[in-house]
Each structure stands twice: as C-alpha cells, then as structure tokens.
Amino acid sequence: MSDQTRKVVNIILALAVSIAAWIFVVYNYYPMTTERYSDVPVKYTGLQTLANRGYAVMEQNTSTVDVVLLQRRTDTGHISADNISVTADVSNLETGENTVALNVKGPEGTTVNDTSVRTVTMNIESAYSADMDISVEYTPDAEKDAVPIVEELSVDTATVIAAESKLNEIDRIAAVIEPEELSTRARPMSVELAALDSDGNKVLNVVIQPETVSFRAYAGYTKTVSLNVPVKDNKDDSYERTYTVPNTLVIKGGATALSSVSSITAEEINIGNYYEDAELPIELILPDGIYRAEDDSELVLKLKVTEKADTDSGS
Secondary structure: OOHHHHHHHHHHHHHHHHHHHHHHHHHHHOOEEEEEEEEEEOEEEOHHHHHHOOEEEEEEOOOEEEEEEEEEHHHHHHOOHHHOEEEEEOOOOOOEEEEEEOEEEOOOOOEEEEEOOOEEEEEEEEEEEEEEEEEEEEOOOOOOOEEEEEEOOOOOEEEEEEEHHHHHHOOEEEEEEOHHHOOOOOEEEEEEOEEEOOOOOEOOOOEEEOOEEEEEEEEEEEEEEEEEOOEEOOOOOOEEEEEEOOOEEEEEEOHHHHHOOOEEEEOOEEOOOOOOOEEEEOOEEOOOOEEEOOOOOOOEEEEEEEEOOOOOOOO
C-alpha cells in the first residue's frame, strides 16, 4: 500500500470514528431534542353539544397553529403534524365573541414546549339547519371522466346544522373518496360526510347528521352519447305543435358497459293531447349498468302550441 493510499484510509477511518463518537454522545448524553411542526390543524370539539343548545360557530381567527415538541431524537423521523392533537372545546360557548384555550397534545413520550398561539377567538351565532342530498365523489385530482358508481346508499339526505353564513357557503354534502380505493368490482364502504362549497373545499365547523354514509361502489367513467326521443302527434286538429328536446346525454357506468353504448332512446311521448305550452318529462330507457350522470336536473321536452290560422276566413 502506498503512503498516499495509507493517508486516505487513515483520514476516512478518523472521520468514521469521529462521526460514531458524535452520534454516541448526542444520542446517549443528549437524547432529547426540540422540533417545530407547522400548520397543525385545530379541531373544534363539542359542535354537536353546541348545536343542541341552538348555537353554531360563525367564524374563528385561527385554523392552524405551530407546535414545538420536546422529544427523543430517535423518534423525530416518526413524528409528523398528523400525530399532534390541537383541540378547542366549544360546547359551552355563548353567542358573540368567545376566547377558548387550546388543548395541545403530542405523541406519548413527548412534551409540548411551545405553541404559536395558546387561545383562539370565536364568534358564535344562532344555529340553522337544512336537509341536503348526499353525493359520493372522487377527490379533485381524479381523472377527468372518472366517477364512482354507487349502489345501495344507506341514506339519501343529511341534515346540516350551522351558522346562517356558513350554511350559505355549503354547495353539497359528499362522501369524498380516492380513485385508488375502487376497482371494477363493487366494494362496501363507510365514509365520513363533509360539507363542500362550490369549489370543492370543506366548510369547517358544521354539524352533519348522520356523520357517515355506507354504500357499495365501483370504478366508473362518464361518456356523452346521442339521445333519441320518439315523439308523435296523433291529433289532426287546428293546433300546431312544435317542440325541442336535448340531443345528447351524459351517462356513466363501468368501462365495459360504456363501451357498448353509443346512444340512448327514451320512451315515446305523445304530444297530441296538449293544447297549450308545456314541459313534458323525458323517461330514459337505460341498459343495465348504465346511469344518467347529470341527474340533478329534469330532462324535458319543451312543447309550444299555437292555433293554426283560419285559411277560410274572409272568403
């Protein structure tokens, strides 16, 4: 071995020994360290009790806090903000502005050293309620045409209790799931319900009854197909009847079922018995495993009825 090589080896060995010694000292003589965790969400407890008393949270000045934990060095890689509990009990608050102390807890073996805030300010108002339909949907990052196909929904509607301003923010009540949770086979699920605004963001600090919904679901997709609506007018009278109908329809279903569908035909509509303008419901004939995707509005034939001009008048 050359002198140069021997020097390099000695330097590497010296560094290794130094690092090992440093690790030994730090972890044995100074085993504890402090670590800051940012944006830990504040969970407001007692919302149901508050609602039972006729009140609800209108707004709060803090939704997240930073927490500093004293913990073992060996635990640092296993602790995240998800392991820290920050709660504020609202059950006994009264209308108007309230100050509530935060209860902060870290995982077992840790001590809370500091928090960015120790109290939150909350405004409490009278509670209002509304019944809303329940939807099951994917998270916003799902593939554009991907949708869950839901069977056997345990309940169709939920009651939401909230301050009036928050109630006005809510667009829908949904069970939100990840696309990866579903496959081509239906599976049973039980999911916590969330209040969402029109952009799909959660509206916080509201009470939803029931809290969860159960269903069976499998992975599906949407597809736009042509819509055929047979129409007949069996009256030859003094009225002229014209109409308009949708010519396309968005459907959903499993990939295999969708592949064989290019159009949907509706039940025949007889417009001959109408003597004034009307909107007539369109009844779809859907194959097994195929459903209407846009099921929040009624499909209608728009009928316009006019009396024909009397060609014999004046002769």
